[in-house]
Amino acid sequence: MTHPTIRRIVLTVGAPISAVFFAVLLSSLFLLISGSSPFQAYIDMIENASRLETFVDILNEATPLYISAIAAAIGFRMNLFNIGVEGQYLLAAFFAAAVGGYFAGLPPVLHVTLILIVSVLVGAAYAGLAGALKVTRGINEVISTIMLNFIAVGGIIAWLIREWADDTGATNSGTTPIDESGRMPSLNGLLEVFTREISKGRELTGVLLIAILVGITYHLFINRTRIGFDFRASGYNPMAARAGGIPPKRMVMYAMLLSGGVAGLVGMSEVLSQRYKYDQSFIQGLGFNGIAIALLGRNNPVGIAIGALLFGFLNASSGILQITGSATPEIVQIMKGIIVLSAVIAYEAVRRVKLRDEARSAAEATERMSTEPEEALA
Amino acid sequence: MSPVDPVAPDLKPTLFERYAALSAPVRWMTSAAIGIFVLSLVQTVGRDDTTVLTEPGTAGAMLRFAVPILLAGLGGLFSERAGVVNIGLEGMMILGTWFGAWGTVNFGSPWAGLVCGLVGGALGGLLHAIATVSFGVDHIISGVAINILTPGLARFASDRLSEADRNSFPTKWEGGSITQSPRAGGLPKINVPYLAGGNDTYNLLGEIDDANIFFVSDVAGVLEGFMTQLSLFTVIAFALVPVSAVLLWKTRMGLRIRICGERPEAGESLGVNIYLYKYVGVIMSGAMAGLAGAFIVMELSNVYREGQTQGRGFIGLAALIFGNWRPVGIMLGSLLFGYPFVLALRDGDGVGTHALLLVIAIALTAVMAWSIRQANRTDATIAGGLAATVLLWWAMTDVAPDWLPNTMPYATVLLVLVFMSQRLRMPAADGQIYRKGE
Numbered sequence: 001m002t003h004p005t006i007r008r009i010v011l012t013v014g015a016p017i018s019a020v021f022f023a024v025l026l027s028s029l030f031l032l033i034s035g036s037s038p039f040q041a042y043i044d045m046i047e048n049a050s051r052l053e054t055f056v057d058i059l060n061e062a063t064p065l066y067i068s069a070i071a072a073a074i075g076f077r078m079n080l081f082n083i084g085v086e087g088q089y090l091l092a093a094f095f096a097a098a099v100g101g102y103f104a105g106l107p108p109v110l111h112v113t114l115i116l117i118v119s120v121l122v123g124a125a126y127a128g129l130a131g132a133l134k135v136t137r138g139i140n141e142v143i144s145t146i147m148l149n150f151i152a153v154g155g156i157i158a159w160l161i162r163e164w165a166d167d168t169g170a171t172n173s174g175t176t177p178i179d180e181s182g183r184m185p186s187l188n189g190l191l192e193v194f195t196r197e198i199s200k201g202r203e204l205t206g207v208l209l210i211a212i213l214v215g216i217t218y219h220l221f222i223n224r225t226r227i228g229f230d231f232r233a234s235g236y237n238p239m240a241a242r243a244g245g246i247p248p249k250r251m252v253m254y255a256m257l258l259s260g261g262v263a264g265l266v267g268m269s270e271v272l273s274q275r276y277k278y279d280q281s282f283i284q285g286l287g288f289n290g291i292a293i294a295l296l297g298r299n300n301p302v303g304i305a306i307g308a309l310l311f312g313f314l315n316a317s318s319g320i321l322q323i324t325g326s327a328t329p330e331i332v333q334i335m336k337g338i339i340v341l342s343a344v345i346a347y348e349a350v351r352r353v354k355l356r357d358e359a360r361s362a363a364e365a366t367e368r369m370s371t372e373p374e375e376a377l378a
Numbered sequence: 379m380s381p382v383d384p385v386a387p388d389l390k391p392t393l394f395e396r397y398a399a400l401s402a403p404v405r406w407m408t409s410a411a412i413g414i415f416v417l418s419l420v421q422t423v424g425r426d427d428t429t430v431l432t433e434p435g436t437a438g439a440m441l442r443f444a445v446p447i448l449l450a451g452l453g454g455l456f457s458e459r460a461g462v463v464n465i466g467l468e469g470m471m472i473l474g475t476w477f478g479a480w481g482t483v484n485f486g487s488p489w490a491g492l493v494c495g496l497v498g499g500a501l502g503g504l505l506h507a508i509a510t511v512s513f514g515v516d517h518i519i520s521g522v523a524i525n526i527l528t529p530g531l532a533r534f535a536s537d538r539l540s541e542a543d544r545n546s547f548p549t550k551w552e553g554g555s556i557t558q559s560p561r562a563g564g565l566p567k568i569n570v571p572y573l574a575g576g577n578d579t580y581n582l583l584g585e586i587d588d589a590n591i592f593f594v595s596d597v598a599g600v601l602e603g604f605m606t607q608l609s610l611f612t613v614i615a616f617a618l619v620p621v622s623a624v625l626l627w628k629t630r631m632g633l634r635i636r637i638c639g640e641r642p643e644a645g646e647s648l649g650v651n652i653y654l655y656k657y658v659g660v661i662m663s664g665a666m667a668g669l670a671g672a673f674i675v676m677e678l679s680n681v682y683r684e685g686q687t688q689g690r691g692f693i694g695l696a697a698l699i700f701g702n703w704r705p706v707g708i709m710l711g712s713l714l715f716g717y718p719f720v721l722a723l724r725d726g727d728g729v730g731t732h733a734l735l736l737v738i739a740i741a742l743t744a745v746m747a748w749s750i751r752q753a754n755r756t757d758a759t760i761a762g763g764l765a766a767t768v769l770l771w772w773a774m775t776d777v778a779p780d781w782l783p784n785t786m787p788y789a790t791v792l793l794v795l796v797f798m799s800q801r802l803r804m805p806a807a808d809g810q811i812y813r814k815g816e
Binding site for chain 2: 349
C-alpha cells in the first residue's frame with residue numbers, strides 16, 4: 001500500500017487534473033462529431049497562448065473572474081450561496097462609474113480610491129439586503145439574490161442609466177466617461193521589465209494588483225483571524241459553532257457584507273482600465289463564472305487563481321479559433337461547463353475515498369489501542 | 379349570572395374562516411374574482427384612463443405568458459418533491475427552446491417540436507440527476523454548472539447546423555443562423571364555440587364585454603380573452619396542473635416521489651428505491667422545463683432566438699415557492715408573475731402599469747390590515763410603509779416608467795416571501811444530499 005501522505009496528495013491533485021482531462025476528452029468528442037480536428041484546435045489554442053499579447057489578455061480576463069470567485073468563496077466558506085454576485089457587481093460598477101464620472105479633476109489617487117470605495121459599499125449594501133432578508137425573515141439567499149439580480153439590472157440600472165446618461169441620444173448610452181485622473185495606470189511597464197515590449201495596444205490592467213491583494217487578504221482573513229475561524233466553524237457545523245458561542249445571524253450578515261463588498265470590485269477592471277464608464281454593453285455573466293471558478297478552486301485562493309487563469313485562457317482562445325477556423329469558438333463555453341461539472345463530481349468522489357481512508361485509519365487506530373494494553377499487561 | 383360566558387370563544391365564524399372552509403377550487407375562483415374586481419374598480423374609479431388591465435387581449439396574453447412560468451414551476455415541483463433543488467431549470471429550458479425549434483423545423487410539425495423540446499429538457503434533467511443523485515454533488519452547484527453549459531451547447535449546435543451544407547433531415551436549418559433558428563410555428567389555435575365565437579357561432583362573452591357593465595363585463599372580457607385564439611399547447615400546459623396533482627398525490631408513484639423529498643430514510647426502510655424515484659422526479663422536472671422552452675419558441679416568438687428564456691426558469695422557481703410547492707398555487711403564481719410581462723408589451727404609454735401601482739397599494743393595505751388583526755406589529759409596519767410609498771408614487775406620477783413591468787415579478791416574489799416565508803413549507807428533505815445507507 002502506498003504511503004498515506006502520497007496517497008492524499010495524489011488524490012487532491014488528481015481530482016482537478018482528471019476533471020480537466022475528462023473535459024478535454026469530451027470536448028474532443030464534440031469537435032470530432034462536428035467535423036473539426038481536435039488536435040489542430042488545441043495546437044492553435046496553445047500556440048496562441050504562448051504569445052505575450054495573449055498572456056496579457058489571459059491576465060485581463062482572469063482578473064475580474066478571480067475577484068468574483070473570491071466573493072463567491074467567502075459565502076461558500078459559510079455554506080451561503082451568494083448567487084447574487086452578478087447583480088452586486090453590476091450595480092456596484094454602475095454607481096462607481098457614475099460617481100467617478102461626476103467628479104472630474106480630483107487628484108488621481110483620491111479619484112481612483114473614491115471609485116473603489118463606492119463600488120465596495122454598493123456591493124456590500126446590496127448583498128447585505130439579501131443577508132438581512134435571510135436573518136430577519138428567513139428567506140433563502142439563493143432565491144432572494146436571484147430576484148435581486150433581476151431587479152438590479154432590469155430595474156435600478158435600467159432606470160438610472162437614462163436619468164444619468166451622458167448622451168441620451170446615443171444608441172449605447174452610458175454614464176459620463178471617467179476623467180484621466182480616475183483611471184488605473186496599466187502594468188505594461190512592470191511586465192516589460194521581464195519581457196519584451198507589449199504590442200497591439202494591449203494593456204495589462206492595474207486592477208490585477210487589487211485582485212492579488214484581495215486574494216492575500218482572503219487567505220489571511222479566513223485562516224489567520226478569529227472571525228475567519230468563526231466563519232469556517234459555522235460553515236463546517238453550524239450547530240457546534242452556535243454552541244461554541246458564535247452568533248449565527250451575525251455571521252450570516254458579515255459573510256454577505258464581505259462577499260458583496262468583494263463582489264463590488266469585480267467590475268473595476270472594466271470601469272478603471274478598459275471602458276471608463278458603465279454603458280449598455282458592460283460585461284455581464286462574471287458572477288456565475290466566478291461561482292464556477294470558486295468551485296473549481298475549492299475556495300482556496302491559489303486554486304481559485306489557477307481556475308481563473310484556466311477560464312481566462314479559454315476565453316482568450318475563442319478568438320483564435322474563430323480566426324484560424326479550426327473549430328467553432330462555442331466549444332470554449334462547452335469546455336467550461338464540462339470542466340465545472342466533472343470537477344465537482346471528481347471532488348465528491350475524492351472526498352468519499354478520503355472519508356473511507358479516514359474511517360479505515362481510525363478503525364486501525366482503535367484496534368491498536370484495544371490490543372496495546374493487553375500487550376502491556378502481558 | 380351573565381348570559382354570555384366571557385371565556386367562550388366567539389362561535390360565529392369570521393369572514394376569513396368561512397373563506398378558508400371553502401373547497402380549494404372555489405377559493406381560487408373567489409380570489410380571482412376579487413382580483414378582477416379590484417382591477418376593474420381601479421380602472422373605473424381611479425384617475426388612470428385605461429382599460430388595458432382587463433381587456434380580452436391582455437387576458438389572452440396573460441395566459442400565454444403564464445405558460446412557460448407555469449411549466450417551469452411544475453418542473454421545479456417534481457424535482458423538489460423528490461428532494462432535489464433544481465436551479466438548472468433555466469438551462470433545461472434553453473435545451474427545450476433549441477430542441478423544440480430543431481424538431482419543428484426538421485420534422486415539419488409542431489407536435490414533433492413539442493416532443494423534441496420535452497426530450498431535450500429531460501436530457502438536461504438526466505444530467506442533473508446523475509450529478510446530484512448518483513454522485514451526490516450539491517444541488518445548487520450542479521444547477522449553476524448546467525446553466526453555464528447549456529447556452530454553450532445550444533450555440534454550438536446552431537453553429538454546426540448553420541454551417542452544415544446539407545439541408546435535409548437532421549441538419550435542416552435554412553434561414554437560421556448561429557443565434558436564431560428558421561421559423562418554427564406553433565400548435566393550432568381555437569376560439570371556443572358559443573362562448574367566444576369559434577366556428578362562426580354566437581360570441582356570448584364578447585357580447586357581455588361590449589355591454590360595458592361594471593365588473594361583469596370585465597369578467598366576461600377576461601374569460602373571452604382566455605378562450606380566443608387559444609393554443610392547444612396552452613390547454614395542454616394548464617391540463618398538466620390537475621394531472622401533476624393527481625400524479626403526485628393520488629398515485630403510488632407520486633407517493634414514492636414525495637417520500638424522497640420528505641423522509642428518504644423512511645422510504646428506504648419500506649423498500650422504496652429512493653435513487654430511482656429521485657431520477658424519475660428530476661427527469662420529469664427537466665421534461666417540464668423543456669416543454670416550457672418549446673412553448674416559448676413555438677407560441678411566443680415562432681422562432682428560436684438566443685437568450686429568449688429571459689430568466690423564466692428562475693421565475694418558475696419563484697412561482698413554486700409562492701405556490702407553497704403545490705400545483706394550483708404554482709398556477710396562480712405563474713398567472714400573477716406573467717401579468718406584468720404582458721403589460722410591458724401591451725401597455726405602451728405606461729398608464730395601465732401606473733394603475734397597477736394602485737392595485738399593489740391596495741394589496742399591501744390588505745396585508746397591513748391582516749397583520750394588525752394578527753397583532754403582528756412588525757409586518758403591519760412594513761406593509762403600511764410600503765403601501766404608503768407605492769400610493770405616494772402613484773399619486774405623484776402620471777405614467778409608470780417602462781422598466782417597472784419587467785421588475786415587478788421579481789419584486790412581487792420578494793414581497794410575498796417577506797410576508798409569507800414563515801407560512802410556507804417546503805419538502806422536509808429538499809436540497810439535502812441523500813446517500814443510501816448513510
